Amino acid sequence: MASLTAPPRPIAPLCAAPVTLRIEPPHGWFELRLREVWEYRELLYFFVWRDVKVRYKQTLVGVAWVILQPLLTMAVFTLFFGKLAKLPSQGLPYPVFYFAALVPWMYFSYSLQSATNVVVENQRVITKVYFPRLVLPISAVVSGLVDFAIGFLVLVCVTLVFGIHPGLAALWLPAFLLLAILTALGVGLWMSALNALYRDVRYVMPFVAQFWMFASPVAYPSSLVPERWRWLYGLNPMAGVIDGFRWALTGHGQPPGPVLLASAGMVGAVLLGGLLFFQRMEGTVADRA
Amino acid sequence: MTTTVIHGESLGKRYRRGLHVETGLRHTIENFIRSPFSAFRGNGQESFWALKDVSLEVREGEVLGLIGRNGAGKTTLLKILSRITRPTTGWAEIHGRVGSLLEVGTGFHPELTGRENTFLSGAILGMSKREIERKFDEIVAFAELEKFIDTQVKHYSSGMYVRLAFAVAAHLEPEILLVDEVLAVGDINFQRKCLGKMGDVARAGRTVVLVSHQLNQIRRLCSRAAWIDAGLIRSEGTAPSVIGAYEAAMFSEGLSACDHSDGQNLVRFLRWELEVKDSNQPHVLSTLGPFHVNFQVETRKPIHRGVHGAALLNAGRDIVWASAVDSLELSPGFHTFSHGFPSLPVRPGAYFWQVSLWEDDQQLELWDCSPEMIVASEVHQHPLDEWSGVLNIPVSFRTLKREDLRA
Numbered sequence: 001m002a003s004l005t006a007p008p009r010p011i012a013p014l015c016a017a018p019v020t021l022r023i024e025p026p027h028g029w030f031e032l033r034l035r036e037v038w039e040y041r042e043l044l045y046f047f048v049w050r051d052v053k054v055r056y057k058q059t060l061v062g063v064a065w066v067i068l069q070p071l072l073t074m075a076v077f078t079l080f081f082g083k084l085a086k087l088p089s090q091g092l093p094y095p096v097f098y099f100a101a102l103v104p105w106m107y108f109s110y111s112l113q114s115a116t117n118v119v120v121e122n123q124r125v126i127t128k129v130y131f132p133r134l135v136l137p138i139s140a141v142v143s144g145l146v147d148f149a150i151g152f153l154v155l156v157c158v159t160l161v162f163g164i165h166p167g168l169a170a171l172w173l174p175a176f177l178l179l180a181i182l183t184a185l186g187v188g189l190w191m192s193a194l195n196a197l198y199r200d201v202r203y204v205m206p207f208v209a210q211f212w213m214f215a216s217p218v219a220y221p222s223s224l225v226p227e228r229w230r231w232l233y234g235l236n237p238m239a240g241v242i243d244g245f246r247w248a249l250t251g252h253g254q255p256p257g258p259v260l261l262a263s264a265g266m267v268g269a270v271l272l273g274g275l276l277f278f279q280r281m282e283g284t285v286a287d288r289a
Numbered sequence: 290m291t292t293t294v295i296h297g298e299s300l301g302k303r304y305r306r307g308l309h310v311e312t313g314l315r316h317t318i319e320n321f322i323r324s325p326f327s328a329f330r331g332n333g334q335e336s337f338w339a340l341k342d343v344s345l346e347v348r349e350g351e352v353l354g355l356i357g358r359n360g361a362g363k364t365t366l367l368k369i370l371s372r373i374t375r376p377t378t379g380w381a382e383i384h385g386r387v388g389s390l391l392e393v394g395t396g397f398h399p400e401l402t403g404r405e406n407t408f409l410s411g412a413i414l415g416m417s418k419r420e421i422e423r424k425f426d427e428i429v430a431f432a433e434l435e436k437f438i439d440t441q442v443k444h445y446s447s448g449m450y451v452r453l454a455f456a457v458a459a460h461l462e463p464e465i466l467l468v469d470e471v472l473a474v475g476d477i478n479f480q481r482k483c484l485g486k487m488g489d490v491a492r493a494g495r496t497v498v499l500v501s502h503q504l505n506q507i508r509r510l511c512s513r514a515a516w517i518d519a520g521l522i523r524s525e526g527t528a529p530s531v532i533g534a535y536e537a538a539m540f541s542e543g544l545s546a547c548d549h550s551d552g553q554n555l556v557r558f559l560r561w562e563l564e565v566k567d568s569n570q571p572h573v574l575s576t577l578g579p580f581h582v583n584f585q586v587e588t589r590k591p592i593h594r595g596v597h598g599a600a601l602l603n604a605g606r607d608i609v610w611a612s613a614v615d616s617l618e619l620s621p622g623f624h625t626f627s628h629g630f631p632s633l634p635v636r637p638g639a640y641f642w643q644v645s646l647w648e649d650d651q652q653l654e655l656w657d658c659s660p661e662m663i664v665a666s667e668v669h670q671h672p673l674d675e676w677s678g679v680l681n682i683p684v685s686f687r688t689l690k691r692e693d694l695r696a
Contacts, residue, residue: 020382020383020384021372021382021383021384021387022380022381022382022383023369023370023372023375023376023380023381023382023383024375024376024380025375025376025377025378025379025380026375042412042417042418043412043413045418046408046409046412046413046418049409050398050401050405050409053400053401053405054398054400054401057400057401124392124395125395125396125413126373127368127373127391128373128389128391128392128395129371129373129389129391129395129396129413129414129415130371130372130373130389131413131415283374283375284374284375286368286373286374287304287374
């Protein structure tokens with residue numbers, strides 16, 4: 001094997017000139033090049049900027065769509081799950097109960113799907129110029145935050161309209177958001193790498209996302225899940241994120257417990273595995289065009 | 290000035306056929322079921338070496354041209370050096386900031402404006418935001434698009450698009466520039482401008498590795514050249530000597546001069562040449578007078594109701610001339626299709642022939658002829674570049690006075 005005879009890889013140099021670059025065959029599994037991603041942060045910014053700009057240019061109603069989408073879903077959920085199925089809502093008005101879950105959920109679902117497709121959609125650029133490919137899924141997950149920010153503002157308005165005033169618990173929100181971002185990135189890395197290998201993945205993803213939504217407390221409170229299955233439920237990080245969002249914003253429901261730690265650990269493992277798997281695929285992705 | 294900036298040592302690249310887009314999950318699962326241990330290693334899959342064993346050294350300030358047939362491995366080598374793909378064997382060391390230009394308009398998005406695309410494409414090609422801001426006006430002026438810079442690129446003409454894309458690329462200032470064939474597009478004036486800019490780059494002491502099919506371009510720009518053939522360096526040295534050897538081999542080998550010799554086609558175009566009185570240059574047209582262009586074709590089966598298409602394209606891939614001849618009856622063997630032109634009054638530059646042979650609406654063969662045709666006839670044109678037109682005809686001129694008209 002070439003990797004056995006090749007000389008050891010020098011430590012990646014900092015940006016200072018003169019730069020020496022060594023090009024070698026891939027070396028197995030453990031090659032995290034996160035520093036390089038940092039060096040390309042400007043390109044990351046431009047990818048995010050492009051995504052956001054193009055998305056708002058192409059849709060007729062632009063920003064309005066970002067607000068309408070969760071609002072309409074909320075209306076449907078309120079009508080069917082709330083008024084008709086009469087699911088419990090932790091003592092919250094249905095619109096608040098659903099909207100508080102839909103804003104983080106839609107961010108997650110959108111980011112996951114765009115991260116899945118981002119490598120394939122940028123195939124052309126990938127085969128023509130070098131940059132750390134990791135920039136792409138990161139940009140997909142970051143650009144979803146713009147929609148999230150708009151949705152979140154509406155969420156705060158809805159909450160206030162229903163007379164619920166967020167308390168100190170709201171300080172937890174960034175932590176839950178971070179957990180959602182890392183979950184989307186971790187799973188997104190796996191999916192975008194798999195999607196580059198097997199194009200079937202992109203057709204499967206919408207189903208996965210839908211299935212995942214029902215495995216998360218979006219349309220129902222997690223208290224409906226039997227106590228003895230709760231630990232398994234906690235392995236789904238989005239369950240922690242959504243419960244957490246509701247709690248942090250309204251004070252209703254359960255405060256984060258040890259289950260959240262399990263979620264965080266789970267995300268860490270998925271993310272690390274995703275990084276390794278993605279970088280493994282990265283070396284060959286340009287050859288598959 | 291003689292520091293080595295690129296050093297490559299027995300670089301090789303193996304591609305696996307069959308691992309392309311068509312393969313889906315089902316394919317892998319099926320393989321896994323058939324042979325659980327080898328499915329993920331890709332054993333038994335057909336593989337080929339696009340690059341076998343290439344060692345090269347490029348010194349600072351050198352402009353190296355890579356020549357060779359399609360599929361010889363030139364682009365693969367460039368992709369390895371620009372880190373787009375990783376080598377299977379060997380290693381390379383590069384000293385300096387590398388910029389690669391493998392396509393015109395890398396990263397352009399049709400929905401964005403010219404201004405936005407300048408920033409986007411610049412960033413993708415490796416420029417920093419500050420660098421782009423600093424050069425922005427210069428880029429726009431170079432592209433001559435001041436009035437349209439805030440128009441969405443999807444409304445641009447292809448010429449405008451290419452100009453902007455080039456302007457961004459031309460202002461890339463890495464220490465080492467890797468360029469693939471991109472100068473084959475665009476109108477000839479703009480090409481000249483870009484070549485000038487690239488000449489500046491070379492004169493400024495930057496190192497350039499350039500892949501091109503246009504041998505004249507290599508001649509003009511490169512100090513050194515390497516001829517890559519079947520994944521190996523066949524010859525390396527000063528540009529004129531390597532190009533000479535390459536041309537000689539292509540003409541003498543006749544059969545192998547074509548780019549597409551996979552040996553399975555029943556019909557193959559072998560070579561093309563010009564037949565001009567008092568000229569022995571088979572690919573240079575230096576007259577406005579009559580000439581023939583001959584395409585040699587080998588058929589391995591009888592052809593009935595054959596249709597032969599021939600087209601002449603300019604560097605911007607616009608069709609300059611085309612024709613179709615039908616009802617051809619050809620027996621197996623070698624044939625020459627000869628087109629007689631009374632004159633070809635086009636502006637000097639590089640042109641490409643494209644020929645095809647059809648039978649019953651089925652395309653048997655299509656050949657993008659190589660090498661290109663250089664038109665070098667005497668110029669009857671406006672002396673200023675920006676006014677040189679598509680046609681190059683000796684037009685007569687006289688002035689008439691009023692009295693003459695009345696008479």
